[in-house]
Amino acid sequence: xxxxxxxxxxxxxxxxxxxxxxxxxxxxxxxxxxxxxxxxxxxxxxxxxxxxxxxxxxxxxxxxxxxxxxxxxxxxxxxxxxxxxxxxxxxxxxxxxxxxxxxxxxxxxxxxxxxxxxxxxxxxxxxxxxxxxxxxxxxxxxxxxxxxxxxxxxxxxxxxxxxxxxxxxxxxxxxxxxxxxxxxxxxxxxxxxxxxxxxxxxxxxxxxxxxxxxxxxxxxxxxxxxxxxxxxxxxxxxxxxxxxxxxxxxxxxxxxxxxxxxxxxxxxxxxxxxxxxxxxxxxxxxxxxxxxxxxxxxxxxxxxxxxxxxxxxxxxxxxxxxxxxxxxxxxxxxxx
Numbered sequence: 001x002x003x004x005x006x007x008x009x010x011x012x013x014x015x016x017x018x019x020x021x022x023x024x025x026x027x028x029x030x031x032x033x034x035x036x037x038x039x040x041x042x043x044x045x046x047x048x049x050x051x052x053x054x055x056x057x058x059x060x061x062x063x064x065x066x067x068x069x070x071x072x073x074x075x076x077x078x079x080x081x082x083x084x085x086x087x088x089x090x091x092x093x094x095x096x097x098x099x100x101x102x103x104x105x106x107x108x109x110x111x112x113x114x115x116x117x118x119x120x121x122x123x124x125x126x127x128x129x130x131x132x133x134x135x136x137x138x139x140x141x142x143x144x145x146x147x148x149x150x151x152x153x154x155x156x157x158x159x160x161x162x163x164x165x166x167x168x169x170x171x172x173x174x175x176x177x178x179x180x181x182x183x184x185x186x187x188x189x190x191x192x193x194x195x196x197x198x199x200x201x202x203x204x205x206x207x208x209x210x211x212x213x214x215x216x217x218x219x220x221x222x223x224x225x226x227x228x229x230x231x232x233x234x235x236x237x238x239x240x241x242x243x244x245x246x247x248x249x250x251x252x253x254x255x256x257x258x259x260x261x262x263x264x265x266x267x268x269x270x271x272x273x274x275x276x277x278x279x280x281x282x283x284x285x286x287x288x289x290x291x292x293x294x295x296x297x298x299x300x301x302x303x304x305x306x307x308x309x310x311x312x313x314x315x316x317x318x319x320x321x322x323x324x325x326x327x328x329x330x331x332x333x334x335x336x
Contacts, residue, residue: 026052043069080125128294146174215244250274
């Protein structure tokens, strides 16, 4: 762990060459979350993050998280952070954007989330869903929202069409960690009006033990987002292999609605599907539906409720469950 943190500091320092004295602003946020599920599971988590700007157009981001829950074999409350009862560095990076002519060039270095598809923490942790999509949870033979990179990420393009390339080594924080080795993620994204479409490709090492998981983990995905008038529709579809001789295919579609007449309530709905094909009895077929709401009780306090129904092929305790999460956030801004 110390070596990983040192690597992160070195990478970020190389990019963040501006002095602290020239910083413009820093935001520090502390978030406390507690939750319970009718699967007889309780959970608690704390996230601390700091982000802002330094001189010469350089931005930084640092985040740590601790989470624990009363049962390990569940994906409840695993939307974007691990619940391994350890304090962990989630992200720690610096980035800068250049604008040569009509083009945009962005460079990020340090420790950051794997940029495959819809991948940021804000996309999964704060929208009203308490569980990660099936194709993005540890142990389901696909992607994971707990995968991180120690490396360099470069984005080039024009404002509505970009190409992103990330190269580095895995720095995962969840229950499953990819084996050491060089990995690459390539992502293209375009926008037309209110529609954003992305194509992603990932080539990395499997997280399964090497005595039976041979080859590389290779996935290709497409993601689509539409936003208009308080309505967001989004989804991902991926296909690939977690290791040689197997395939995983699946995706999800979300509908997130917040209209003025709804006041503090945001409604959320999700349908998702997962197929892992391997030798019997290891294959996995999953279908899940989620209905719920996110309610801003007051400025710093929000409540989320999800009703989930899923097929019995998934390793959860009950086919239908209710999850409830309560979050309290404090934010402080300092300007120099």
